Amino acid sequence: MVHDRSSQPRLSHGSYEEYEEDTSLLLAPRLAYFAGVARHEHVTRAAQELGVPQSTLSRAIVRLERDLGVALFARRGRTVSLTPAGRTFLTSVERALAEVERAAESVRADADPRAGKVAFGFLHTMGSETVPGLLRAFRADHPKIRFTLVQNYGEAMLGGLRSGDLDLCLTSPVPDAPDLVARRLDEQRLRLVVPDDHRLARRRRVRLAEAANDLFVTLEPGYGLRRITDDLCAQAGFTPKVAFEGEEAETLRGLVAAGLGVALLPPPAVARPGVVELTVTAPRAVREIGVAWLDGHPDTAPVAAFKKFLLSRRGRLLPE
Secondary structure (H helix, E strand, O other), X not given: OXXXXXXXXXXXXXXXXXXXXXXXXXXXXXXXXXXXXXXXXXXXXXXXXXXXXHHHHHHHHHHHHHHHOOOOEEEEOOEEEEOHHHHHHHHHHHXXXXXXXXXXXXXXXXXXXXXXXXEEEEOHHHOOOHHHHHHHHHHOOOOOOEEEEEEOOHHHHHHHHHHOOOOEEEEOOOOOOOOEEEEEEEEEEOEEEEEOOOOOOOOXXXXXXXXXXXXXXXXXXXXXXXXHHHHHHHHOOOOOEEEEEEOOHHHHHHHHHOOOOEEEEXXXXXXXXXXXXXXXXXXXXXXXXXXXEEOOOOOOHHHHHHHHHHHHOOOOOOOX
């Protein structure tokens, strides 16, 4: 028996993966047409519902069947009925189209100017006071905008910007990278935190060099505050002797209170017993806080509104 294979799908360069990809590209634009004809079992009525010429719809269905190599409809004039293969195909097509519609509704909802969503990242040290205050102030004028909040260290958040998981992030140090846009918003003083029975605990102001012989507790390498700590100690003429490394500033305060070392930290939201926080007079101990986003990435209306709000807080981002 001789089979005419001229209308059968052919593999591209012999690769099954390439065939699957090519088939998806061929079929996707025609699936809604197929579902419309299957729903009405009548080409003319389907064309009217879909708002396309009947001839366009008929050609699309013929090409779809040709590309699949399967008859999807049995034809009786302009009336059609699904073949068994067509019924099997319709089940999957309806699921796929419903999923596309759900995805479209989701992205439209996220971009809605009044009730859309912002994916916002920030440092752990800004989570207890700074960010809640910012969100409260912003939502006074934008009460329905939703937020996905992500607390992380700086490098991880920059990765989130690049992957599209975050729209904006507050971080420190302010990044300098060709694929990012960053704006300095404020600076935050860092304090030398010592146990309350430390030899410097009765002081209010110290030079960082006076802690050169102490053990330090710090954040892990890769955290912005760790880089700042190392840089400030270098400016003071020493390399810190690190006893413990952690991932969160309040944990470090607990280690200081336990007498396990000293630390350079931003001010706490709530005073912690067992430690004394000293002003560092030299070198100037501050960290810059900035907002960053991916260069060239188009903003939805909610993201643009929140970005404008953050930039308007330059110089008064942090609580008094």
